[in-house]
Amino acid sequence: MNARLAMTEIGPQRLCSKCDEWWPDDAEFFYQSNGKSRQPCKACYHQLPSVVAKEERRRAALKAVAS
Numbered sequence: 001m002n003a004r005l006a007m008t009e010i011g012p013q014r015l016c017s018k019c020d021e022w023w024p025d026d027a028e029f030f031y032q033s034n035g036k037s038r039q040p041c042k043a044c045y046h047q048l049p050s051v052v053a054k055e056e057r058r059r060a061a062l063k064a065v066a067s
């Protein structure tokens with residue numbers, strides 16, 4: 001089984017592959033795909049260089065539309 005998943009009395013907790021923090025294994029803390037939590041956690045996901053670059057392009061595009 002997955003060593004990154006732990007069953008606790010407050011529900012399943014998942015270990016993030018990036019920040020090494022345990023988070024509740026649900027859609028609030030992990031993006032879901034096919035009913036499963038995706039790594040890394042949402043907080044880390046938004047720190048990924050590819051995501052940051054995408055977000056910057058999106059903001060630039062919105063700015064271009066608005067002006």
Ligand SMILES: [Zn+2]
Pocket residue numbers: 016017018019020021040041042043044045
């Ligand atoms: Zn994380």
